[in-house]
Amino acid sequence: MSRVVIGGSTGFIGRHLQDAYRAEGREVVTISRSGADLTWDDQPGIDAAVDGAGLVIGLAGKSVSCRYTPANRAEIFRSRLETTAALGTAIARASAPPPLWVNSSTATIYRHAEDRPMTEDDGELGTGFSVEVAKAWERALYERDLPHTRRVALRTAIVLGDAGVLGPLRRLARVGLGGTQLDGWWPVSRARREAGTAHDPGARGGRQRFSWIHVDDVLGIIDFLEQQPQLDGPVNASSPAPVDNRAFMAAVRRALGVRFGPPTPRWMLEIGALGIRTETELILKSRWALPAKLSAAGYTFRHPDLDEALRASFSEG
Incomplete structure (x- = not known):
């Protein structure tokens, strides 16, 4: 079966994909800063792996779950670009270029949306640091002339599974802090506003x-993209059944058998985010994306129901 090259293979999604492809009998070549077949400073090795591959997947990038200091902002850009x-x-150097390159992007590219969902065709791009990262990431994907390789920017929503965002949420819910996460006023410095991180x-x-x-649906979507040559450009990788934060946290509590979780006001979230070195934007921005392209092409989601998806995620952990 055709070779798969996975860049950014040691993260949550990368580990899941490589395990699944190897179980299918596909040859997998991994690239990461460490713990992979190749490192990012080995361009000749990357060239050889990509030449003749059937699929290239780009997932690499510093986690955005950090404080947006100048150094971290620079590394978030650099690691992606x-x-x-x-x-x-x-791919440009390959004598047998891969037919498909799927590269990570993020549904955060869309504006804060409370009024309507964002699709690939009518979604409005937002502003601020996180959005500029996503825009630059997608520009890097399309900046070269690669006539023999179809490219997809996978605008991925929050990914559920046995790692990632659900780890800290599980711990919070079990100690009684799994309630609705409430937005509200918080002082913002001029420096943060100028940096776009407010x-x-x-x-x-x-x-x-x-x-x-x-x-599982990230894997399913990539498999589907291999079989659907008409799909290219941005593709929203998001469930067709988004919820709001109140409903999501209630579903987390149900999946864990936790009966109650008091709401958490923004001032508590800000103090907590400072303590664990992350940003409240990750839970307070309203991300409302729908998978219009996938739905129109006939993709069937493996986990379309939130309660079932959470039960599956927690049972794997």
Whole structure:
């Protein structure tokens, strides 16, 4: 079976994909900073792996679950752009270029949306640091002339599974802190506003939308893309049944058998985010994306129901 090259293979999604492809009997070549077949500074090795591959997947990038300091912001950009460029260089040099390159993007590219969902055709792009990262990432994917390789920017929602975002949420819920996460006023410095990292108050009462997808469907979508040559450009990798934060946290509690979780106001979230070195934007921005392209093409989601997806995720952990 055709070779799969996975860049960014040691993360949550990368590990899941490589295990699944190897179980199918496909040859898998992994690229990461460490713990993989190749490292990102080995361009000749990347060139050789990509030449003749059937599928290239780009997932690399520093986690955005960090404080948006100048150093971290620079590394978030660099880790995405340089690794995407390395894959693009390898494809451009290949005598037998891969027919499909799927590269990570994010549903965060869309604006804070409380009024309507965002699709690939009518979604409005937002502003701020996270959005600029996503825009630059997609530009890096498309900047080269690669006439023999179809390219898809996978605008992925929050990914559920046996790792990732559900790890800390499980711990919070089990100690009674799994309630609705409430937005509200919080002082913002001029420096953060100029850097685009400020989060202004948005949805009230935990009504910020929560678009999600199970990691099994990330794999399923990539498999589907291999069989659907008409699909290219941005593709929303998100469940067709998004919820709001209040409903999502209630579903987390149900899946864990936790009966109650008091709401958490923004001031508590900000203090907690500072303590664990992350940003409240990750839970307070209203992300409302629908998979219009996938639905129109006939993709069948493996985990379309949130309660079932959470039960599957927690049973794997």
